[in-house]
Amino acid sequence: MKKINLCGLLPLVACMALSARAAAGPAPVSSVTVIEGKVPEKIQKVTLYTVIEGHKSEIATSVVDEHQTFAFAVPAPKEGFYYIGTGSRGGGDARIYLKAGERLQLQLDGREFKVEAGSAENKALQKWNDQVNIIAKPAFSIDSTTYMSYFPKLETFVAKVPGFKKEVNTSNKKFNERLKYTMDMDVERAALQFIFTPRTKHPDHSMYPAYYKQLMQPQKYCDAGLLQDGEGADLIRLYSTLNIVLNNDKGGKAPVAERLNTLASLFCNDSIKGLAVTDALSTYRTFEGLTEAMAPVKQYVITDVQKKRYLDYEKSVRKFAAGESGLNFSGEDITGKKIAFSELKGKVVVVDVWATWCGPCKAEMPHMEKLIEEMNGKNVVFVGCSVDEVKDKEKWSTFVKEKEMKGLQLFMSGWSDITKFYGITGIPRFMVFDQKGNIVSIDAPRPSTPELKAMIEKELARG
Missing domain, CATH: 2.60.40.1120 (Carboxypeptidase-like, regulatory domain)
Structure with missing residues (x-):
C-alpha cells in the first residue's frame, strides 16, 4: 500500500x-x-x-x-x-x-x-458486507436473477442472521449494537430492492415468502438510529412501496391531499415521519396542493435539514400558484396553423400534455372524450399538447385523425416550452386555466377521476 x-x-x-x-x-x-x-x-x-x-x-x-x-x-x-x-x-x-x-x-x-x-470496527463491517452480499448483489443488479432462485436464498440467509450477530464482538459496544441493528436493516433493504428492481420474471405479491409479511408492522421503525445510516432513506421509501403493494394499493390510491398523512402514519418515530414526508414532496407541483397535503403532517418536519428541504421545495412551486398568469405557449393544429394560448382567453382551458407512445396517456383518452362530450356547449376548450418529436409529426397527425380526437389538438415539436416552464418530466399531465388565462392548477386530476370535471365546473361557475 x-x-x-x-x-x-x-x-x-x-x-x-x-x-x-x-x-x-x-x-x-x-x-x-x-x-x-x-x-x-x-x-x-x-x-x-x-x-x-x-x-x-x-x-x-x-x-x-x-x-x-x-x-x-x-x-x-x-x-x-x-x-x-x-x-x-x-x-x-x-x-x-x-x-x-x-x-x-x-x-x-x-x-x-x-x-x-x-480498526476492528471496519474489519467487522467488511465481514458483514461479505456475508450480506450473498443477497445484496443480486438484489441491486438488473440481471436474469428471478424470484425462483432468489427467494430460497433469502430465506436461508435470514435464518443465519442471528448467528452473524453473535460474531460481532469488538471492544466498541456502541458500534456493536449499531451494526447488529444495521444488519436487520440491510437484509430488509436487499429483500425489498429485489422485488422492486426490473427482472425477467416477477412474482405476484401472494408468492412472497413469509419474511415480507413479517416486515409489515402497524408502526414501523421506532429507532431514529436508522437515520445514522446513509441508506436509511432508501429503506423507508422501499418499505412505503411494499405497504402499498400488500395493502392493495391503499396508499397509492388515496386522494392526493391525504397521501403524505397516509405515508407518515406508517412510521413510529417522528424524525422518520419527517424524512418520509420531505422525501415525497415532489408529488405536489402546486403551492395549494402542497400546503393542503402538508397541513396534517407539518408537525413532523422538525429538524433543520427537513425544514430547509420543505421550504426550498415550497419556494419552487410558489411561482405556479393559482391566479398567476399561464405561459403563452403555442403549437400547430392538425392543419399546420399556429395557435397560441393567449388566443383562448375568455374560456376555461383544459390542457392535456401527451404523446402517441405514452401508454398511460392512451388509457386516459376514453375518459377525456367522455368529459369533452359532457362539457359540450359550455365555455371551456380542451387542448391536447403532443410532445412527440418533430420526426414523428406525421405519426401524430395520423393518430389524431384515426382516433377522431376531439378538442383542439396541437403539435408542440417535442419537449418544448410548455414542459420546460411547468417542469413536466412525466406524462400525461393535465392543467386547468381560468377564463383570464390564469392558473387554476398545473397538476390537475386525471379525467378518469371525477375531480377534474368538478374543478372545471367550479371554474365555470365563477364566470
Whole structure:
C-alpha cells in the first residue's frame, strides 16, 4: 500500500473542514483520520460521504493517481458510519466506520472492500458486507436473477442472521449494537430492492415468502438510529412501496391531499415521519396542493435539514400558484396553423400534455372524450399538447385523425416550452386555466377521476 505524506494532504484537509472547525483553526494532526487505498483500473476518482439524516452527503473527492491509489485526510471526524465509493455503475458505495485519529487502508471495488489495515470496527463491517452480499448483489443488479432462485436464498440467509450477530464482538459496544441493528436493516433493504428492481420474471405479491409479511408492522421503525445510516432513506421509501403493494394499493390510491398523512402514519418515530414526508414532496407541483397535503403532517418536519428541504421545495412551486398568469405557449393544429394560448382567453382551458407512445396517456383518452362530450356547449376548450418529436409529426397527425380526437389538438415539436416552464418530466399531465388565462392548477386530476370535471365546473361557475 502506498504511504501517505500527511503534509501533502493538508490542502485536502482544509477543503474538507466543516465551517465551524475552519473558524476554530486546523485540527491537531493526532485527530486527523487518514483513509488510503487502491481501486481497479479505469476508476478516476473516489468520493467520501458523510450521513445526514438517512442520506449520503458528499464531503470530499480524491483523484486516483497513476498507481490507482487514492487518499483522504479528515479532520477529527464525528464517530460513525461514512461511505466511500468509486461511482462505478451499479457498484454502490462501501460503508466504513470512522473515528478521530484512525488510519484506514482499503482495497476498494464498488460496494465491496477489503481492510488491509484499520480498526476492528471496519474489519467487522467488511465481514458483514461479505456475508450480506450473498443477497445484496443480486438484489441491486438488473440481471436474469428471478424470484425462483432468489427467494430460497433469502430465506436461508435470514435464518443465519442471528448467528452473524453473535460474531460481532469488538471492544466498541456502541458500534456493536449499531451494526447488529444495521444488519436487520440491510437484509430488509436487499429483500425489498429485489422485488422492486426490473427482472425477467416477477412474482405476484401472494408468492412472497413469509419474511415480507413479517416486515409489515402497524408502526414501523421506532429507532431514529436508522437515520445514522446513509441508506436509511432508501429503506423507508422501499418499505412505503411494499405497504402499498400488500395493502392493495391503499396508499397509492388515496386522494392526493391525504397521501403524505397516509405515508407518515406508517412510521413510529417522528424524525422518520419527517424524512418520509420531505422525501415525497415532489408529488405536489402546486403551492395549494402542497400546503393542503402538508397541513396534517407539518408537525413532523422538525429538524433543520427537513425544514430547509420543505421550504426550498415550497419556494419552487410558489411561482405556479393559482391566479398567476399561464405561459403563452403555442403549437400547430392538425392543419399546420399556429395557435397560441393567449388566443383562448375568455374560456376555461383544459390542457392535456401527451404523446402517441405514452401508454398511460392512451388509457386516459376514453375518459377525456367522455368529459369533452359532457362539457359540450359550455365555455371551456380542451387542448391536447403532443410532445412527440418533430420526426414523428406525421405519426401524430395520423393518430389524431384515426382516433377522431376531439378538442383542439396541437403539435408542440417535442419537449418544448410548455414542459420546460411547468417542469413536466412525466406524462400525461393535465392543467386547468381560468377564463383570464390564469392558473387554476398545473397538476390537475386525471379525467378518469371525477375531480377534474368538478374543478372545471367550479371554474365555470365563477364566470
